[in-house]
Amino acid sequence: MLELFSFDEAYVGRLREGDPSTERHFVAYFSHFIQVKLRARFLAPEIVDDLKQETFARVIGSLRAQGGIRQPDRLGPFVNSVCNNVLLEHFRSAARSVPLAPDHLEIPDKILNLETLAISEETRRNVREVLAQLPERDQAILRAMFLDEMTKDEVCSRFGVTRDYLRVLLHRAKGKFRQAIEN
Amino acid sequence: MDHDSAVNSQACEKYLLGELSAELREAYEEHYFSCAECAAQLRLASEFVAASQQILAKAPVPAVEPAYVRPSRRSFSWLNPVFAIPAFALLLLFLGYQNFVTIPQLKESVTPHVLHMFSLIPANTRGDQALLFSVTPGEPFGLYVDVPADSSFSSYFLRLEGPQGFSAPLRSLTAEEAQKTQVITIHPGKRAGKYAIVVSGVSKPGAGAKELARLQFTVEFIK
Numbered sequence: 001m002l003e004l005f006s007f008d009e010a011y012v013g014r015l016r017e018g019d020p021s022t023e024r025h026f027v028a029y030f031s032h033f034i035q036v037k038l039r040a041r042f043l044a045p046e047i048v049d050d051l052k053q054e055t056f057a058r059v060i061g062s063l064r065a066q067g068g069i070r071q072p073d074r075l076g077p078f079v080n081s082v083c084n085n086v087l088l089e090h091f092r093s094a095a096r097s098v099p100l101a102p103d104h105l106e107i108p109d110k111i112l113n114l115e116t117l118a119i120s121e122e123t124r125r126n127v128r129e130v131l132a133q134l135p136e137r138d139q140a141i142l143r144a145m146f147l148d149e150m151t152k153d154e155v156c157s158r159f160g161v162t163r164d165y166l167r168v169l170l171h172r173a174k175g176k177f178r179q180a181i182e183n
Numbered sequence: 184m185d186h187d188s189a190v191n192s193q194a195c196e197k198y199l200l201g202e203l204s205a206e207l208r209e210a211y212e213e214h215y216f217s218c219a220e221c222a223a224q225l226r227l228a229s230e231f232v233a234a235s236q237q238i239l240a241k242a243p244v245p246a247v248e249p250a251y252v253r254p255s256r257r258s259f260s261w262l263n264p265v266f267a268i269p270a271f272a273l274l275l276l277f278l279g280y281q282n283f284v285t286i287p288q289l290k291e292s293v294t295p296h297v298l299h300m301f302s303l304i305p306a307n308t309r310g311d312q313a314l315l316f317s318v319t320p321g322e323p324f325g326l327y328v329d330v331p332a333d334s335s336f337s338s339y340f341l342r343l344e345g346p347q348g349f350s351a352p353l354r355s356l357t358a359e360e361a362q363k364t365q366v367i368t369i370h371p372g373k374r375a376g377k378y379a380i381v382v383s384g385v386s387k388p389g390a391g392a393k394e395l396a397r398l399q400f401t402v403e404f405i406k
Contacts, residue, residue: 033222040198076222114236117230127238
């Protein structure tokens with residue numbers, strides 16, 4: 001599950017030729033990161049899906065165009081770059097149809113909502129185990145951050161913790177999750 | 184952003200917590216789309232966040248005293264000599280309840296469990312309207328309670344009244360503490376039925392307590 005994957009010429013070649021298993025891997029691998037990237041802009045789930053599909057369509061189209069991608073190991077940054085262009089076009093299009101408020105570029109001070117990400121039952125089982133090991137207070141802090149849509153300042157004030165504590169809590173939980181997977 | 188910067192600055196955690204500026208966010212994204220190790224770390228952390236959000240959305244709320252709620256044991260206002268007699272009487276009742284009811288119930292609980300929380304804040308203090316809470320028999324649950332604080336009172340007492348004439352003191356509060364939402368754990372045991380948290384205010388030490396509100400709720404057991 002902790003996959004360290006690097007893209008090479010052979011991979012890009014198979015993708016260009018439409019090899020089904022390579023395409024499946026490509027979509028599965030980058031879907032996650034594109035969704036996280038788009039959710040980091042606090043876009044609605046249906047918009048995230050649309051923009052993700054558009055990103056994939058353009059990347060595959062570019063691969064199959066004459067010339068394609070010159071540096072296979074730069075496939076990741078290319079996907080990111082295409083996604084950035086898709087995002088920019090989306091915001092420009094939205095600005096034309098709906099007047100944007102002065103603070104439209106400001107990101108809310110909240111944790112990313114990733115609830116709609118596809119998560120395997122095994123992952124859920126491991127995370128449940130990790131959550132159960134956390135002190136009740138930390139569980140409540142995570143609940144406040146993840147579900148109650150409180151800003152981080154509100155969470156810090158409510159529980160008497162600092163922002164550093166929130167980062168360390170997430171970092172430690174990530175470490176426990178990794179241990180649970182490896183075990 | 185290079186790999187060392189991303190790791191040392193905890194960019195992964197900050198990214199998921201929404202704490203990176205737009206510029207750093209884009210720099211980190213450009214990095215993790217090209218760095219296999221950072222991509223793996225982000226995947227790990229984001230899957231944890233996503234799964235937690237899905238799990239916690241369905242789980243009961245754990246009972247944790249919010250930081251701003253100070254436990255009544257820190258309140259020493261009842262030690263005022265002028266207030267000693269009624270305060271000590273209430274203390275004895277409270278200690279009795281703790282020793283004969285609360286502690287034995289806590290000892291029965293051998294594994295940590297989450298406490299189901301309800302809010303009594305919208306409770307109607309008049310008439311028959313009462314909130315209904317469905318709980319597991321024998322399991323405690325928590326209540327968020329707002330005391331109807333009034334500047335004319337210097338302290339407050341909370342008492343729990345339940346079925347079959349059950350009555351037990353809950354806690355005392357200073358005027359300052361009464362400004363904040365209280366978290367109260369209720370042990371219904373096997374007593375389903377109508378309950379009320381009776382809030383009384385004392386204007387000055389030695390004065391009688393005046394009933395201010397009856398926050399009513401009904402407990403039913405899940406079968």
